[in-house]
Amino acid sequence: MRITLGAPEPASPAISRGDVTLSPRMGLTLEAAPPLAPGALARLRRRKILLLPLSILVAFVAVGVFAPYLAPSSPTATELGLKLTPPAWMEGGAPHRLLGTDQLGRDIMSRIVHGARLALTTSLAAIVLSGFLGTTLGMLAGYYGEWVDTVIMRIADMTLAIHIYILAIVLAVVWGPGLRNVLLVVVFLLWSRYARQARAEVLSLKTREFVVAAEALGGSGFRIMARHILPNILNSLVVLSTLQVGFVIVLEATLSFLGAGIPPPNPSWGVMVADGRALIASAWWVSTFPGLAILLVVLSVNLVGDAIRDLLDPRLRRL
Amino acid sequence: MRRYLLSRILQAIVTLWLLTLVAFVLTRLTGNPLDVLLDARATEEDRAAVAQVLGLDRPWPAQYVIYLGKLARGDFGDSFKTRQPALAMVLERFPWTLQLGSAAFILSVAIGVPIGVITAVRKDTTVDALGKVIALLGQSMPTFWLGLMLILVFAVTLGWLPAGGSGSLAHLVLPAVTLGWFTVAGIMRLVRSAMLDTLGDEYVVTARAKGLAEPRVVWKHALRNALIPPLTYAGLVFVTLLAGAVVTETVFAWPGVGQLVIESMAFRDFPVIQVILVLFGALYIGMNLAVDLLYAWVDPRIRLAEAGARAR
Numbered sequence: 001m002r003i004t005l006g007a008p009e010p011a012s013p014a015i016s017r018g019d020v021t022l023s024p025r026m027g028l029t030l031e032a033a034p035p036l037a038p039g040a041l042a043r044l045r046r047r048k049i050l051l052l053p054l055s056i057l058v059a060f061v062a063v064g065v066f067a068p069y070l071a072p073s074s075p076t077a078t079e080l081g082l083k084l085t086p087p088a089w090m091e092g093g094a095p096h097r098l099l100g101t102d103q104l105g106r107d108i109m110s111r112i113v114h115g116a117r118l119a120l121t122t123s124l125a126a127i128v129l130s131g132f133l134g135t136t137l138g139m140l141a142g143y144y145g146e147w148v149d150t151v152i153m154r155i156a157d158m159t160l161a162i163h164i165y166i167l168a169i170v171l172a173v174v175w176g177p178g179l180r181n182v183l184l185v186v187v188f189l190l191w192s193r194y195a196r197q198a199r200a201e202v203l204s205l206k207t208r209e210f211v212v213a214a215e216a217l218g219g220s221g222f223r224i225m226a227r228h229i230l231p232n233i234l235n236s237l238v239v240l241s242t243l244q245v246g247f248v249i250v251l252e253a254t255l256s257f258l259g260a261g262i263p264p265p266n267p268s269w270g271v272m273v274a275d276g277r278a279l280i281a282s283a284w285w286v287s288t289f290p291g292l293a294i295l296l297v298v299l300s301v302n303l304v305g306d307a308i309r310d311l312l313d314p315r316l317r318r319l
Numbered sequence: 320m321r322r323y324l325l326s327r328i329l330q331a332i333v334t335l336w337l338l339t340l341v342a343f344v345l346t347r348l349t350g351n352p353l354d355v356l357l358d359a360r361a362t363e364e365d366r367a368a369v370a371q372v373l374g375l376d377r378p379w380p381a382q383y384v385i386y387l388g389k390l391a392r393g394d395f396g397d398s399f400k401t402r403q404p405a406l407a408m409v410l411e412r413f414p415w416t417l418q419l420g421s422a423a424f425i426l427s428v429a430i431g432v433p434i435g436v437i438t439a440v441r442k443d444t445t446v447d448a449l450g451k452v453i454a455l456l457g458q459s460m461p462t463f464w465l466g467l468m469l470i471l472v473f474a475v476t477l478g479w480l481p482a483g484g485s486g487s488l489a490h491l492v493l494p495a496v497t498l499g500w501f502t503v504a505g506i507m508r509l510v511r512s513a514m515l516d517t518l519g520d521e522y523v524v525t526a527r528a529k530g531l532a533e534p535r536v537v538w539k540h541a542l543r544n545a546l547i548p549p550l551t552y553a554g555l556v557f558v559t560l561l562a563g564a565v566v567t568e569t570v571f572a573w574p575g576v577g578q579l580v581i582e583s584m585a586f587r588d589f590p591v592i593q594v595i596l597v598l599f600g601a602l603y604i605g606m607n608l609a610v611d612l613l614y615a616w617v618d619p620r621i622r623l624a625e626a627g628a629r630a631r
Binding site for chain 1 (some may be wrong): 335341346348460463464565569570581585595601
């Protein structure tokens with residue numbers, strides 16, 4: 001198992017005893033996700049308990065997509081006359097400021113809604129970028145082997161050994177905090193997960209007949225990887241990606257909190273929690289609600305991801 | 320085995336070397352320390368003199384070679400700010416981080432293992448789902464927010480525990496819970512899947528057939544074997560906690576390495592930052608190496624498979 005410095009993996013895969021083909025440290029991160037077995041969807045549907053996290057996820061995506069239409073007011077409009085208004089149900093609350101306002105009088109509800117869009121786009125962009133980079137390098141390492149493999153995998157080891165928060169703080173000093181910083185840090189951390197998975201699957205695929213046949217027909221390495229290998233590993237890479245979403249959202253929030261992520265006044269959930277840090281004794285709602293939003297979304301992602309993994313791992317179904 | 324051992328150790332050394340290189344370049348990207356250390360009145364001569372004392376007058380590659388040479392002798396260089404040995408400065412703060420990490424680790428195991436066992440025994444029941452949610456909660460919220468919420472409830476509202484600082488056991492409780500909850504889910508998953516494996520094993524069936532009480536079968540016979548995989552990874556979980564402590568330390572004003580990072584960054588104190596990066600990296604690489612070797616020692620198929628792959 002690869003545990004990442006600073007932030008544990010969102011889903012440390014199950015221990016695989018007796019996994020012969022993969023070395024132990026890889027066997028754990030890499031366990032190839034088999035294609036959805038027949039009946040898996042039916043089993044997933046039977047788990048009524050998953051309905052709640054699933055609907056939260058759908059709501060999260062919908063809110064993220066339609067944020068400008070859903071938010072009651074602007075996420076950045078300040079109204080100092082209304083600063084630190086408590087939530088509507090408390091004494092002194094205002095009905096059109098449902099979750100209260102922050103120290104600049106900005107509507108927390110509206111900021112959370114827009115924050116959903118930011119979290120959604122950031123995590124999607126980060127995952128697509130790391131997936132692309134990691135898969136490409138992992139396939140190259142697995143397909144060509146030898147020194148290509150050695151160089152790529154040693155770099156992968158090294159990136160995992162770098163303390164991620166220190167890296168983030170250093171990059172924030174170099175370039176100033178911002179979305180670019182977040183994406184860089186996340187890609188730095190995540191690409192190797194894709195690389196390991198892609199590499200392991202390529203290793204097992206490249207001796208299969210259809211690949212050998214394509215080689216015999218004179219297909220170039222690039223063509224074989226793109227046309228014959230990639231379609232076969234895409235499935236498991238998508239599963240791997242669903243397991244990263246929650247992790248990226250939490251990481252982005254943490255980086256923003258450390259001042260190394262998305263800078264204020266953007267309505268990043270992490271920035272919002274950080275905004276309320278000094279006010280925790282007097283205006284608890286400023287930090288509490290954005291944090292709750294993170295918790296709800298990420299917990300849902302993790303629960304659904306966990307269930308998918310359980311379904312795909314027959315060893316866990318045995319009992 | 321010897322061949323596998325040597326190749327893994329060599330790999331670890333290469334990784335560690337790459338890490339020193341990246342740590343060196345990264346710190347130098349942050350700008351010239353002279354701009355922060357000297358005020359605006361400093362003349363060109365002053366700057367040149369200080370640069371020479373700090374070893375910043377040479378080009379980067381030369382600086383790196385000198386750094387590596389010293390490193391080989393165990394010398395990490397002196398802090399730019401205090402002129403103390405950088406390693407000593409970090410090691411002075413490290414016990415605090417170690418203390419917080421250990422407390423968090425103990426908590427994490429104390430919660431994660433029972434949840435793992437119970438969720439395995441009651442697989443696909445409400446208890447299973449509830450246990451998973453409790454375990455996953457820690458991974459689903461940013462630690463800094465959990466820290467703030469704990470401060471809000473236990474320090475501000477109830478007044479039971481201090482909101483920050485250090486010095487007593489009471490100061491340790493909230494930071495340890497904040498940090499420890501993060502890894503509960505990982506431990507729970509390892510124990511759960513290992514328990515699911517062992518619960519189907521024949522000796523468990525035998526123990527049941529003998530008429531042993533179910534709790535005894537689960538907690539004694541099955542758990543004892545199921546604990547082997549999680550134990551292997553205990554070291555890695557621990558390193559994770561130490562590294563993650565940076566954020567928790569910031570929330571609770573805990574005087575560990577995390578605070579030192581922030582302080583050193585303000586002064587572009589390259590040697591100190593490099594020590595911290597290399598120290599955490601070495602811990603991580605060392606733990607991974609230990610896990611790999613332990614597994615290879617336990618399971619000959621691994622070292623043979625690896626040797627075979629190389630020969631092919």
